[in-house]
Amino acid sequence: MVHGSGGRASAQLVEEIFFPAFDNPWLRKEGDQAQLDLSEGRWAMSTDSFVVSPLFFPGGDIGSLSVHGTVNDLAMGGARPLYLTAGFVLEEGFPLSDLVRIVRSMGRAARACGVSLVAGDTKVVERGKGDGLYINTSGIGRIPEGVDLDPSGIRPGDEILISGPVGDHGATVLAAREEGRITTSLRSDSAPLDGLVAAMLASGPGLVCLRDPTRGGVASTLNEWARISGLCFEIEESGLLIRPEVRGVSELLGIDPLYLANEGRLVGVCRPEAADRLLSALRAHPSGREATRIGRVEKGRQGRPDGCVRMKTLMGGTRTVDWLLGDPLPRIC
Numbered sequence: 001m002v003h004g005s006g007g008r009a010s011a012q013l014v015e016e017i018f019f020p021a022f023d024n025p026w027l028r029k030e031g032d033q034a035q036l037d038l039s040e041g042r043w044a045m046s047t048d049s050f051v052v053s054p055l056f057f058p059g060g061d062i063g064s065l066s067v068h069g070t071v072n073d074l075a076m077g078g079a080r081p082l083y084l085t086a087g088f089v090l091e092e093g094f095p096l097s098d099l100v101r102i103v104r105s106m107g108r109a110a111r112a113c114g115v116s117l118v119a120g121d122t123k124v125v126e127r128g129k130g131d132g133l134y135i136n137t138s139g140i141g142r143i144p145e146g147v148d149l150d151p152s153g154i155r156p157g158d159e160i161l162i163s164g165p166v167g168d169h170g171a172t173v174l175a176a177r178e179e180g181r182i183t184t185s186l187r188s189d190s191a192p193l194d195g196l197v198a199a200m201l202a203s204g205p206g207l208v209c210l211r212d213p214t215r216g217g218v219a220s221t222l223n224e225w226a227r228i229s230g231l232c233f234e235i236e237e238s239g240l241l242i243r244p245e246v247r248g249v250s251e252l253l254g255i256d257p258l259y260l261a262n263e264g265r266l267v268g269v270c271r272p273e274a275a276d277r278l279l280s281a282l283r284a285h286p287s288g289r290e291a292t293r294i295g296r297v298e299k300g301r302q303g304r305p306d307g308c309v310r311m312k313t314l315m316g317g318t319r320t321v322d323w324l325l326g327d328p329l330p331r332i333c
Contacts, residue, residue, distance in 0.1 A: 006216025007259075007324030011224070029150065030228060032073035032211065035143060042145075044079035046070055047138040053331040055102065055132060057176040059169075059187030060263075062135055063105035065333065068190050068263055069214065070139040071113050075194040076210040076266065078149045078201060079141030084110060085119040086137050091130030102133065113192045115139070141194075147201060151209040151269070154229040158208060158297040159275035161268045163196060163282055164189070164290040165241040166218055170260030170332055171249040182252065184245045191264035196287040203281035206274020212266050214333050219258040219309065219321050221267050226307030233309045235295030235321070259324050261332045269297065 002009045019027060026034040033046035050066045060068075067084065074081045086106070090099070110117050168189040175182040193212060200207055213221040218240075222233045242257045250257045264287065270278050275293060282288030300307055309321040 002327045006220050031077060033077045035077050042143040043140055044074045044077040044143055045140045046073040048073060049134060049136045050333060051134050051331050052173060052333050054176050057173050057188055059172060060190040061102055061105050063102035064109040065190050065263060066135040066137045067106055067109035067113060068192050070137040071115060072193045072212045074139050074141040075197045076212055077143060078147035079143045081113060081115050081139055081141040081194055084115050084117045084137055084139045086117055086135060087121045089130055089134040090124045091132050092124060092127040094132055149209045151225050151228045153208050154225060154231060154269050154297055156231060156297055156299045157272050158269050159272050159293060160233060160235060160295045161270060161279060162292055162294050163266045163288040165243050166262060167242060167246040167257040167260035169263040170329060171246040173332055174253060175249050182249060186245050189262060189264035191287060193266050193287060196285050199281050199285045200278055203277050206271040207278060208269040210266050210268045213262050215261055216324050217259040217261060218267060220324055222309045223323050226309055229307055230300045230305055231307050232298045232301055233295060234298050236312045237314050239292045239294035241290055241292060255328055258321060263333065
């Protein structure tokens with residue numbers, strides 16, 4: 001299970017097994033999407049599988065989540081999402097009423113995002129071998145001319161922005177699993193981010209790269225960028241918005257909110273001269289009203305060729321924010 005956590009073991013699985021077998025320039029960019037040069041411009045393509053438990057949770061369900069997840073992966077490359085495919089793995093005995101509810105939710109989400117679901121596949125496995133329902137979605141979108149978002153372009157002095165509070169989705173799903181033992185008013189932040197990204201790009205140049213911090217949370221996203229760039233990401237706890245109920249759920253379960261999944265947030269790196277403008281663009285959009293600046297990128301430290309992530313705490317100290325170790329959060333998305 002640790003290899004599915006989004007932490008260090010997941011990265012090693014990709015680096016040591018998948019990359020050697022499938023090595024090519026598109027995979028080596030290590031993005032949430034492949035950016036392709038086709039005959040009519042540049043396109044982004046992405047695929048994702050959703051195994052969240054429970055299937056229904058406050059603020060969403062596996063259906064809408066599967067649409068938002070792939071739409072957002074495409075958007076993080078600057079693409080306008082256009083087409084999706086869907087694959088369903090159903091367990092024998094899965095209630096048809098639940099399937100109808102989930103599929104209708106997917107349809108509403110796709111229409112709201114302006115994407116068309118153009119192909120699909122369904123498989124049924126024996127009872128006890130599928131845990132209800134798994135969904136895979138793949139998507140393709142077009143990257144506007146002049147847009148090139150790539151973490152390899154990160155450099156010292158760049159600023160780090162986040163579009164809103166951290167950990168809402170992960171805390172909501174974890175609370176829903178407790179079957180009444182934890183009562184909260186939390187709702188998942190699951191939402192499409194393509195409109196927010198378009199607003200940032202329209203504000204002007206200076207955006208370097210984006211990522212939606214899903215599995216593994218904000219901590220894993222920053223560690224991925226630190227490894228790619230060899231630089232250190234210095235963040236401030238005072239810049240991170242974490243709802244009191246998210247903190248409460250995290251404390252009850254012994255989890256750091258920085259590792260909780262988010263399904264409607266983005267983290268961005270930008271040039272320092274563009275930070276104020278991009279922050280204003282974020283806050284002017286309904287999905288980014290609570291956006292904040294959380295830190296900056298510094299030169300790598302001696303002895304840390306893979307970079308590092310450090311956080312200045314509210315108490316005035318500094319701690320290392322490492323990769324997620326183990327898998328305390330299975331089936332979160």
